[in-house]
Amino acid sequence: MPPDAIHPAPTDLLALAVSVAREAGALVARGQDRAGDHVGTKSSPVDVVTAVDSASEELLVGRLLAALPDDGVLGEEGASREGTSGVRWVVDPIDGTVNFLYGLPAYAVSVGAEVHGTVRAGAVLNVATGELFTATAGGGAWLSVGDEDARRLKVREPASLERTLVATGFGYRVGQRRAQGRVVAELLPRVRDIRRSGSAALDLCAVAAGRVDAYYELDLNPWDHAAGALVAAEAGAVVTGLRGAPVGVPMTVAVAPSVAGPFLELVTELHP
Numbered sequence: 001m002p003p004d005a006i007h008p009a010p011t012d013l014l015a016l017a018v019s020v021a022r023e024a025g026a027l028v029a030r031g032q033d034r035a036g037d038h039v040g041t042k043s044s045p046v047d048v049v050t051a052v053d054s055a056s057e058e059l060l061v062g063r064l065l066a067a068l069p070d071d072g073v074l075g076e077e078g079a080s081r082e083g084t085s086g087v088r089w090v091v092d093p094i095d096g097t098v099n100f101l102y103g104l105p106a107y108a109v110s111v112g113a114e115v116h117g118t119v120r121a122g123a124v125l126n127v128a129t130g131e132l133f134t135a136t137a138g139g140g141a142w143l144s145v146g147d148e149d150a151r152r153l154k155v156r157e158p159a160s161l162e163r164t165l166v167a168t169g170f171g172y173r174v175g176q177r178r179a180q181g182r183v184v185a186e187l188l189p190r191v192r193d194i195r196r197s198g199s200a201a202l203d204l205c206a207v208a209a210g211r212v213d214a215y216y217e218l219d220l221n222p223w224d225h226a227a228g229a230l231v232a233a234e235a236g237a238v239v240t241g242l243r244g245a246p247v248g249v250p251m252t253v254a255v256a257p258s259v260a261g262p263f264l265e266l267v268t269e270l271h272p
């Protein structure tokens with residue numbers, strides 16, 4: 001999207017997203033060994049939030065609004081501000097909080113920049129590995145680690161549904177999880193296998209990087225998918241909801257085009 005007179009170019013939005021994600025990532029990394037010191041819960045006893053989640057979001061919001069004070073912000077841990085510029089930042093201070101708590105190397109700072117409701121730039125930083133996934137609308141999806149040059153990402157192209165490796169995730173409420181377990185039981189015999197990483201943002205980036213062929217998850221929040229969905233789409237994935245709904249409402253699907261038809265049909269069938 002060419003920069004218009006009043007909004008920053010997607011590349012400029014991305015530069016800011018990467019800068020604040022890296023700074024928040026350094027804070028998260030410093031806090032990992034004390035992750036369990038201050039843990040609260042949200043929607044259920046297993047939906048945890050740590051003091052590091054909150055500190056990361058505070059840093060992200062502070063840096064973004066210091067740079068662009070007229071922008072809006074939406075964050076997982078409560079940041080919610082209507083801006084006047086048309087740009088809204090959608091941030092997950094730690095996506096994969098349970099992984100962070102347990103020290104499993106799949107937790108990310110995710111920063112997406114919407115312009116009038118459409119994500120135009122996104123950065124997902126896996127804090128544990130240093131992998132930085134980025135994308136701009138029309139500019140492709142990229143992966144870099146540390147100071148190495150970024151490499152362009154492209155989805156894998158599985159030959160069939162039976163050869164499709166599928167990532168998914170589950171909600172935190174018991175009733176949700178029981179229903180989602182039934183869906184996985186039906187899906188598993190019809191695909192290559194299932195992977196459950198614990199971070200939606202990193203699952204979407206895994207589709208982009210060809211590390212899995214498809215991802216689906218119900219009831220994600222905007223901060224879970226804002227940046228990762230752009231990364232997946234810019235790597236060539238079909239990114240959508242079900243039955244023509246937009247991504248995330250309530251289903252998020254990202255899938256390689258070679259199996260998009262049968263995969264979407266299967267996920268639709270399993271979610272009547």
Ligand code: LIP
Pocket residue numbers: 076092094095096097098168169170171172198199200201217224
């Ligand atoms: C997580 C999501 C993941 C989902 C987890 C959890 P959080 O977000 O990224 O896909 O399956 O249940 O919601 O809570 O770690 O930020």
